[in-house]
Amino acid sequence: MSHHGDDLTFSHEVEGMLVDYQVPVPMGDGAVLRADVFRPVEDGHYPVILSHGVYAKGLAFNGPIYQMQWDKLLAKDPSVLEGSSGRFQAWEVTDPERWVPDGYVVVRVDSRTGHHDRGGVGR
Numbered sequence: 001m002s003h004h005g006d007d008l009t010f011s012h013e014v015e016g017m018l019v020d021y022q023v024p025v026p027m028g029d030g031a032v033l034r035a036d037v038f039r040p041v042e043d044g045h046y047p048v049i050l051s052h053g054v055y056a057k058g059l060a061f062n063g064p065i066y067q068m069q070w071d072k073l074l075a076k077d078p079s080v081l082e083g084s085s086g087r088f089q090a091w092e093v094t095d096p097e098r099w100v101p102d103g104y105v106v107v108r109v110d111s112r113t114g115h116h117d118r119g120g121v122g123r
Helices: 067-076 096-102
Strands: 010-014 017-026 032-040 048-053 105-110
Touching: 017 096, 032 096, 096 105
Parallel strands: 048 105
Antiparallel strands: 010 017, 017 032, 032 105
8 A cells, every 4th residue: 555645754664553644634624634554464344433623633642741651551551452552542533553463454633733734833
């Protein structure tokens, strides 16, 4: 599978998945949203789980900003990490490590004024 990107788009294989970062998603009004696409390594047709939100699609749930919430979650329910390294878990989106191995594509899209939207937060 090939993709079309721009100067912000990059791809690599990690944790048994192909990941395309910052894929442009042009809107009818000229705005460009950004998607991260996690997919199986093998070419094929796969069902898609799509999420769209304001919480920065690539901001790790176990990183410094959400560390307190992450620690509370793991203390309450350690099964969160079953089948996952936690590396790609982010706030209120699907964990691709749990779905891509079962033949799904996970697409995360930042909303308008998201991190890489040309409008940008605080502009």
